[in-house]
């Protein structure tokens with residue numbers, strides 16, 4: 001017994017808070033399961049994007065530990081980022097990395113959570129080869145932040161946050177069935193994690209998906225985590241229960257190890273059906289921890305509540321309490337970047353459509369977060385820069401339709417975009433001023449993407465003969481004369497008073513000019529020649 005009796009027990013999960021949520025948003029009828037309500041609560045583990053790990057930052061004493069204090073990238077060779085502390089060498093001691101605390105506080109402030117003046121670290125014991133110390137340091141009893149929440153924009157719901165705690169990540173073990181051996185990689189061991197625990201406030205697989213996406217966008221916007229599920233920097237444990245209309249919440253099952261938002265939603269759907277089938281056939285749902293089989297799209301039993309390990313939580317004797325003062329929180333609050341909600345409101349205020357806002361923000365949320373929470377420039381910052389002194393709707397059109405369209409066609413991401421905001425702005429100006437047609441603008445854009453040229457768009461347009469051909473220009477007159485000669489029937493119809501045929505002739509001239517001719521100038525010239 002390691003200090004079990006002295007530490008306070010948590011509230012039974014879901015008792016007080018879930019009732020509240022239940023009265024607030026009762027009876028969410030869903031055509032997929034009439035008469036039933038679904039309740040979801042999510043524990044998100046987000047890797048903190050700090051240069052160094054949570055507690056191993058000071059071990060610079062022996063040659064092989066100098067590099068090993070750095071946080072590992074998922075792509076590095078195994079066991080190349082391991083300090084003596086991460087490998088639990090006897091005599092090593094933890095020292096809290098202040099950067100991890102800063103990024104944690106940034107996240108808490110962004111979620112409107114209350115940062116606790118005093119929090120503490122506990123040991124959670126279990127025995128597994130990828131956990132060399134035999135325990136993980138976490139904040140089980142006194143998390144550093146509680147409360148707060150996240151608005152789901154597209155689902156019109158609010159998900160409350162129960163608590164946010166700092167903890168260590170574990171190493172990774174992989175089993176090699178042919179050789180019958182397990183490989184241990186300690187690169188990830190000791191990396192800082194934030195566990196963000198939601199209240200059971202989601203009512204469908206879609207709301208759960210929306211919550212994780214909104215959280216990813218928020219983490220990236222404050223620079224605290226990559227939030228990448230596929231690469232494992234964001235992992236979700238999803239708690240699911242079902243109950244009949246008007247009844248209290250059902251027993252939850254927790255599904256572990258989901259590695260994409262899509263699979264998470266499939267896992268919830270299949271778990272809901274499993275629980276409803278059990279209840280409808282007169283059986284009951286047992287509290288279990290379950291896994292998810294992607295190929296079969298079903299959850300399976302990992303362990304029942306009776307088999308739940310006894311973690312023998314105890315306060316970590318090597319770490320003092322974490323004290324965070326008000327001035328520190330204020331300092332972080334003052335330096336907060338714009339959060340997704342505020343960005344969305346601002347973009348819509350300047351007249352962007354909901355769709356364009358979504359496109360910009362979806363691309364933006366995929367931005368890379370630099371080490372130690374440095375913020376990369378995303379699609380919104382690019383838009384802001386190009387839109388300086390220009391019509392925002394015209395600018396967003398060029399960015400979302402033409403630029404992003406071309407990048408997608410080339411299978412490139414926004415971070416690979418070679419066109420600077422200045423270039424994009426000048427290109428738009430050329431078109432707006434009538435110096436280049438829209439068609440030529442698109443050609444120029446493609447050319448710039450092909451050649452990755454850093455030249456000025458006006459110069460490039462001139463070199464490529466893409467500047468608009470207007471009146472008094474001999475080639476314009478020649479194209480028009482040619483078109484009239486090639487389309488005698490239309491010319492005749494025009495002379496008989498059918499003005500509409502001229503559009504067809506304009507089309508022909510535009511084609512002949514490869515889009516460089518100015519459509520209005522062509523029309524005027526045709527009319528002049530035909531009369």
Ligand SMILES: Nc1ncnc2c1ncn2[C@@H]1O[C@H](COP(=O)(O)OP(=O)(O)OP(=O)(O)O)[C@@H](O)[C@H]1O
Nearest residue numbers: 013014039040041042198199200239240241249252
């Ligand atoms: N009836 C319920 N249905 C669905 N989800 C629930 C229900 N009751 C609680 N939850 C959710 O289950 C999660 C419980 O997470 P928490 O970290 O508090 O405890 P735990 O899962 O018991 O512990 P551990 O961190 O060891 O997994 C929360 O996200 C909460 O919202």
Ligand SMILES: [Mg+2]
Nearest residue numbers: 043195197237
């Ligand atoms: Mg938990």
Ligand SMILES: [Mg+2]
Nearest residue numbers: 043237239254
């Ligand atoms: Mg859990």
